[in-house]
Amino acid sequence: MKGLFKYVYFLLGLFTIGACSSERNTWTSKAYHNATAHYNGYYYAKEEVRKVENTLWESLIDDYNRILRLYPELDTALAKSYDKEIQEAIKMASIAIQRHPNSKWVDDCYILVAKARLYSMDWGNAVQTLKWVNSKSKDPDARHKAIIQLVRTFTEHQEFNNAQAAIDFVEKEELTKTNRKNLLIEKAYFYQEQEDYDRMVRNLTEVAPMLKKKDKPGRIYFIIGQVYQKLGFEAEAFNFYKKCIATNPEYEVDFYARLYLAQVTEISRSKSVNAARKSFRKLLKDNKNKEFKDKIFYEMGVFELKQKNLDEAIANFNKSIREGTNRRIDGEAYLRLGEIYYDTLRKYELSQAYYDSAITSLPTDYEGYAEIKARQEILDEFVKNLNTIKWQDSLLVLAGLDSITIRTKIDSAFQAKKALADAKEGKKKRRRSNRIDITSNANSVFDTGGDDGNEETTDWYFGNLSAMSLGQSEFKRIWGNIPLEDNWRRSLRSTANQPANQNAADAPAEAQAVAAEEAAAPVDPVAAEYERIDKQIPRTEEQKKAALKQIEDAYYNLGDIYYFKLLEKDNAVITYNKLLDRFPETEYEPEILYKLYLFFKETDAAKSEVYASRLKAEHPNSTFTKILLNPDFLKESSQAVERQKTLYKKAYEEFEAEAYDSSLQTIEEAYAIGENSFTPSLDLLKILIAGETEDINKYQYLLTEFINAHNDDELGAYAKKLLETSQNFQKNQELNKGIQYIRSLEEPHYFLIVYKTEENMSLAASTALSKFNEDNFKDLKLKTSNLVLNDMYTLTLVADLPGITTALDYIKTFNEKLSTLTEFRNHKFHNFVITKDNFDIFYRTKGLDEYLKFFEKNYPAEIQ
Structure with missing residues (x-):
């Protein structure tokens, strides 16, 4: 018996030695190499690739607000973390290929190498490896696997044309059931990457009956449901969400499937509506869904919106914002609220606030982000202009009130606010408010009413308890629940709450300075608000x-x-x-x-x-009138501009050649074509000719008139430079010759008070002179204004005194009543009258001392 075993072992040894040769083509050699390649190189390479795939799936963070991905996204940073596994997989597969070249697993090893290179984002080598398998393999099944993997590789690399070519090629082949299933999934992914959801769902629906447990059918059913819901086929979505739940998928997928199932339930009777609401409430009560409450409330809001229950929808969206910490869900809730107030309720101020919050919460890759941003910018512009009207109207109203009245209103408003805060403090439970505060103006303590195109009201902010409540909510949102007290700012509170043994010198110097300043002089909120508003009130x-x-x-x-x-x-x-x-x-x-x-x-x-x-x-000469009378006016005007430009070039060349008469004649020829957008250029050239042929004062007058007509365009800016150059030239000439005032006094005058700027009496002087004019020279309807003379002096000017007699009477009356004008007490200043022409010289040259000498010499002594 022992001899028999020895003989068997001897035969097995001969078999093994003979089978090890890769050159042999016997059945024993094939069996050996197939088994060894499969259970050594191929098996271990496949295990390493599986580890990489597990890493990719574990790194995937599903966003259930969007259609889930069929495959995890590849990332260069993540690829570095599994580079060891990639290299090991390529090594083991390569060993199997080299040592067992006649094995039937060689093609599969090459495909594993290509897959490893795909996951390491080595696109070029992955593609070349798969193409080699397709061209060299004698196994149709292996060639088909390679082409299907090639579709995936091209898709990941965004080479959609090449991927489509591979799909077209392999679809003509007769595929195994497994290859057919894999192709349909790859096609679905191909279409998902291009956001072609219609073709995506067709392929997934076709592959659904072929799925096995290892394919995670629950996830794919859920994705099919999502796509059908997005495309508006809610009955189909309902069926696939139910199929998803039936597979007992992982908890998160199961939760969202149940949540969306309620969304797509066919609502035909009130009973069905109540059943859907009951389903939502059941999800809310389940403790396992605690972290998903924000999403549940959001979907409840979407559901109620479909039923056109706006109040319930708004309430649920606000609850979603309050309940969760997911910025994306918050952003979608803000967006839905913004859409409701924009599209349905037409309340653009509220809509603008919600759109602002949506833009700050949503990621920039959110679907339709550019359109959302564009609408937000429109609403920002709308509210900005609306608030400008309210704020400036409010300031104009305040201009007619005295300071005591304004202070009284602000004080009563703060008292009302404090009373409201005290009343709320007495409540045991408070609910954190996340409603967006909509105020008419962030800078305003009062509201003069809305202007939404439908109505106008005028309400003082501090008299409106509702508006004040909103303001209080916004204050709490920014600063927290801070009691009404001095030094409430957080920086100061944190300083005040430091341990007693902590060295105050450790605090930042700036914080110490602020703390010291406010501790020394507590801020009176009424006084601070009055001071802020008072600076903005238009009084002149x-x-x-x-x-x-x-x-x-x-x-x-x-x-x-x-x-x-x-x-x-x-x-x-x-x-x-x-x-x-x-x-x-x-x-x-x-x-x-x-x-x-x-x-x-x-x-x-x-x-x-x-x-x-x-x-x-x-407006007979308006461009719009011309367009009204002649619809082709703009086209004809464009042609006229080109003809005028040609004549302008000729006129300018004549101007440079000092042929001024010829240049003026050419300009008149250009004028004859008609007025258009180029005409101001002709006007300015005509003024330049005047600068060469007329008096300098005439030239400066024409430039001034041109600047007034074109203050906001490039020609106006150029004219300003010309005027400044001319005035500087004239000033230098006058300084060289000495300032020469005009002795002709029989013309309109100005009355001037000139004082050092540091006296800070502009407002007091203009106010006092306006009252003086009203009391003594009411019939003349004189105008008062302030001007800066130079770095040292400012002046207050009264215009227009008709002649020398009125001017002398005015200054005489002023001097007689000066002692009664309390605004001028304790201030040093010069006062005198001056003709318009002399004022132009005075203001241009800043020659105060020279004019005082001229005034003393040429005007009666009793008015000096």
């Missing part, structure tokens, strides 16, 4: 004009935003008409009349004709 005529100009521009901008960006035609018409009614001399009138003519042209011919008639009658 120039300041009021500036405020009104801001309101005028804001109305114009609002009208354009309503019509062109918000597509609110009716509100645009209302806003434009408000502008025309409030500012009948507005520079925007021709353009607005033309727009209103176009608005009503198709819908109300009679009203359209009214605006057209006004435009033609009131």
Whole structure:
């Protein structure tokens, strides 16, 4: 018996020795090499690749607010973490290929090498390896596997044309069931990467019956449900969410499947609605879903929005924001709220605030982010102009109130706010408020009403408890629940709460300085608010004009935003008409009349004709009138500009050659073509000729008039430089010759008070002189203004005194009543009258001492 065993062992040894040769083609050699290649090199290489795939799946953070990925995203940083496994897989597969070249596992080893190179993002070698298998392999199944893997590789590298070519090729082949399944999944991924969800879901639906447990069917069913829901096929989505739940997937997938299942439930009866709501409530009660509460409330909001229950939808979206810490879900809730207030309720101020929060919360790769950002910017612009109107109107109202009245209103408002805070403090439970505070202006302590195109109101902010409550919520959102007390700022509180043994010198120097300053002089909030507002109140005529100009521009901008960006035609018409009614001399009138003519042209011919008639009658030379009369005006004007440019070139060459008469004649020829956008260039050239042929004062006057007409364009800026150069030249000449004032006094005068700027009496002087004029020279309707003379002096000017007699009477009366004008007490200043021509010389040369000597010499002694 022992001899038999020895004989068997001897035969097995001969078999093994004979089978080890890779050159043999016997059945024993094939069996040996197939077994060894499979269970040594191929097996261990596949295990290393599996480790890499596990790492990729573990690194994937699913975003259930978007369609889940079929495969984890490849990343160069992550690839470095599994480089050891990649190299080991390539090594083991390569050994199997080299030692067992006739094995049937060689093709599979090459495919594993290609897959390892794909995961290491070595695209070129991965592609070449797969192409080699396709061209050299004699096994159709292996070639098909290689091409299917090639589809994945091209897709990951964003080479979609090559991927499509590979798909087209392999689809013509007869595939095994496994290869067919893998191809459908790769095609679905190919379409997902291109966001072609229709083709993606068709391939996934086709592959669904072929899936096995190792393919994670629950996840794929969930993805199919997501895509169908996105495409609007909610009945199909419902079926696949149910299939997903039936596979007992991992908990997070199961939760979201149940959540979305409630979303896509077919709602045909109130019973179904209640069942869906009950499903949401059940999810909320489950303690395992505690971390998902924000998402549940968000989906409840979406559900109620579909049922057109806006109040419930808004409430649920706000609960979603309160309950969670997921910025993306917060961002989507803010976005939904913004859309409700924008698209449905047309409350653009509220919408703007929610869109602002959405933009700060959503990632930049969020679907449609660019469109969301664009709408947010439109709303920002809208609210900015709306707040400009409210704020400037409020300041104009305050300009008519005395300081005591303003202080009283601010004080009563703060007392009301404190009483409201004390009342809320008495409640045992408080709910953290995440509602966005919508105030009319971040800088305003009062509200003069909204202007949304529909209504106007005027309410003092501190008299409006609702507005104050919103303001208090916003304060708490930023600063926390800080009691009403002095030195409430956090930096100071943190300093105050330091341990007693901590050295105060350890605190930052800036914090110490602030703490010391506020400890020495506690801030009175009423006084601080009064001081802040008082600085902005327009009191002089120039300041009021500036405020009104801001309101005028804001109305114009609002009208354009309503019509062109918000597509609110009716509100645009209302806003434009408000502008025309409030500012009948507005520079925007021709353009607005033309727009209103176009608005009503198709819908109300009679009203359209009214605006057209006004435009033609009131602005016959306007560009908009010309367009109204001749629709081809702009085209013809463009041609006219080109002809004028040619003549301008000729005129300028004549100007440089000092042929001024010929240059003027050419300019007149250009004028004859008609007025257009190039005409100001001709005007300026004509002024340059005047500078060479006329008196310097005439030249400077023409430049000044041109600057006034073109203050905001490039030609105006150039004219300013010309004027400045001319004035400096004239000033230098006058300094060389000595300042020469004009002795002709029989012309209109100004009355001037000149004082050192450090006296800080501009406001007091202009106020006192305005009252003096009203009391003593009311019929003359004199104007008062302040001007900076130079670095040392400022002046207050009264214009226009009709002649020398009135001027002498004015200064005499002023000197007689000076002792009663308390605003001028304890101030040093010079006062005198001066003709307009002499004022131009005085202001240009800054020759105060020279004019005082001239005044003393040429005016009666009793007024000096």
